[in-house]
Amino acid sequence: MSIPQGTRKRIREQLWAEADSLGWIQLSGPDKSRQYDDWVVREDIGGALSRHMDARQVRVYLKDSVMKPYAHHHMESPERPFRVLGLDSAIAVAEEYTKPHGRRLADNRVVCWGPASNWKAVIMAAFERSHLATANAHAVVLFRAQGRYRSDSLRALIEEASARLGIERVVWLED
Numbered sequence: 001m002s003i004p005q006g007t008r009k010r011i012r013e014q015l016w017a018e019a020d021s022l023g024w025i026q027l028s029g030p031d032k033s034r035q036y037d038d039w040v041v042r043e044d045i046g047g048a049l050s051r052h053m054d055a056r057q058v059r060v061y062l063k064d065s066v067m068k069p070y071a072h073h074h075m076e077s078p079e080r081p082f083r084v085l086g087l088d089s090a091i092a093v094a095e096e097y098t099k100p101h102g103r104r105l106a107d108n109r110v111v112c113w114g115p116a117s118n119w120k121a122v123i124m125a126a127f128e129r130s131h132l133a134t135a136n137a138h139a140v141v142l143f144r145a146q147g148r149y150r151s152d153s154l155r156a157l158i159e160e161a162s163a164r165l166g167i168e169r170v171v172w173l174e175d
Helices: 005-022 029-041 043-050 055-076 079-085 116-132 152-164
Strands: 093-097 101-105 109-115 136-143 169-172
Touching: 005 043, 005 055, 029 043, 029 055, 043 055, 055 109, 079 109, 079 136, 079 169, 101 116, 109 116, 116 136, 116 152, 152 169
Parallel strands: 109 136, 136 169
Antiparallel strands: 093 101, 101 109
C-alpha cells in the first residue's frame, strides 16, 4: 500500500522542522535513535504511517525516505562552506558536485565539503576535480570535526595530505 502524497508531505515537513530545532546534523547516533523511537510511537507520525504500511517498516521509512534526504539537503548547500571561506554566496559557479559536495567556481577554484569522518573522500575529490578541470584546489571544509578529529596530530596528518595534493586550505568546523 502506498502512502498518500499529502501524508508524506505533512510528515516530511513536520520532521524536518523538528530536526532543525533538535540540531539533527549534530546529534549523536544514540540521540537520533531515541528520536526515531519517539517518532515511531507518536500517533501523528508512526500511527499515520502504519495505516499505510506494516508498522515494522515505519522506522526504516523514516530513516531512509524522510531523514536521509534531510541530511543530504543540509549538507549540499554551499552557504556555510562559502561563508567560512569568505566567499560571496552569489559568486558564479561553473560546476556543482555531489558525493562529496563541492563547487568549481567560475574563477576556476574548486571547493569541497563534507563530514570530517569522510576526509579522505573530500580531499581526494578536491584533488581529482581540480586536476580534471585544470583548476585550483582552493579549499576543503570538514564538518562535525569532533572526537578524534579534534586531535592536533590527526588534523596535522590531514592538513599535510591536503597540502601534498595541492589543496590550499583546510577548514575545520566542530558543529
